[in-house]
Amino acid sequence: MPLSRLNSQRLFRQQCYVGGKWLDARDGKTISVDNPATGEVIGSIPSLSAEETDSVIDIAQTAFEQWRSKTALERSDLLMRWYQLMLEHKEDIATLMTLEQGKPMTESRAEVGYAASFIRWYAEEAPRMYGETIPGAKPGQHIVVTRQPAGVAAAITPWNFPAAMITRKAGAALAAGCSFIVKPSESTPFTALAMAELAHEAGIPPGVFNVITGASKIIGKQLTGSPIVRKFSFTGSTGVGSELMAQSAEHIQKVSLELGGNAPFIVFDDADLERAVEGAMVCKFRNTGQTCVCANRILVQASVHEKFVSLLAKAMGDLKLGDGFEEGVSQSALINHAAVEKVQRHYQDAMDKGATHVYGITPDKAQGNFVNPVLITDVTTDMQLCHEETFGPLAAIIKFDTEAEAIKIANGTPFGLAAYFYSRDIHRCWRVADALEAGIIGMNEGAISNPMAPFGGVKASGLGREGSRHGLEEYTELKYICMGAE
């Protein structure tokens, strides 16, 4: 059992972390958590009630008053310690992640490093939460603008990046002086709880970072319906995001939403094809296709179509599907059966509407939650996969003739998170980057996630940014002080 591999057994927690203590639901209710690769039960987590969630909010409110009064450097030091502990325990956190999420250990280790990098980034940003001074409107008047922490911040996070989707919110919140409550996905709570143990060991004061578990609808309602929670941040599907945004309207919470995408990946005829294939592989198959910035629609210009498809099929031949704990595996189990069915549905719909199967074992032959990487061409915009994220290892190629046509197809979706393109023509590069309706552009680059850049979408892909100094600003309120003349 992989749990026995943990060097520090204390990192496997099956209770919520609230106010610096570990707790169960008062009525003893729990939810069990499975390993998506084997179907085995890993453990269970408490299912908190609405009233218990309200008490957590009160605890976070008390902690907020103390946390905000620390100096930025004190907060920074504690975050830096948390960052170091995450790196020291990388192997254990990665093990828990692979166990509950399924991703290959190499990717889990990389995610822990990536997740920790947000804590470091915001430890460094904390002392730089600058304000400004502005010339007054009258002689002798002074205008000073300060940034203050928003208050208690709450978040609901998804299962595809069980650590990083928390740290990019929590790092910014804690740096700004907010206290923080997160409800991780019920599929991947153990990574979050391990990070809570490390936050505790780092000396983050009780009540400043809290992890709660339970039925998402109940907890979501309390967090978004609370007048005490002043900032709410969600990463997940557009449908749920829109529901939560409506709920948070009651008390006009500040809201950040990082929702679905349907990323176009455009390969122009002047692209470096080898690099474009490399980029497509990283961007399509990371996390077995389960990222919101995955290339969902690969658009290839007609004159390089044949060559690109054959290079991509060849590269896909090196992918190895298996249990995330197996050495050398690059593709692993999808999160659950519904995810498998979605890939099967998108594949079948495309084939029914005229797509061509080029490479891979067809998704209907999936075993358990394991779906083989598959490549199809002759994809057209009437197919389901052009309207919804596939979230699986299906590479779908659309052939196009002109730049204008590619941009029209790329923008022909309600989503606008990431968009990628490959070209060596400098003028085309700027033209296309300007024309694409997306919050993130990968220009000759397939890996665009890092702590120093503002990550986020436009249109139905969301609101607000995570990472960079802009991510910190999301957890602050501007206060303008007008000092009258003598």
Ligand code: ADP
């Ligand atoms: P995904 O496709 O990534 O599972 P979801 O939007 O369903 O996307 O889930 C993302 C997060 O939102 C998870 O933590 C999940 O528990 C939570 N969630 C799902 N439905 C609701 C809801 N109605 N209210 C609040 N949270 C929800």
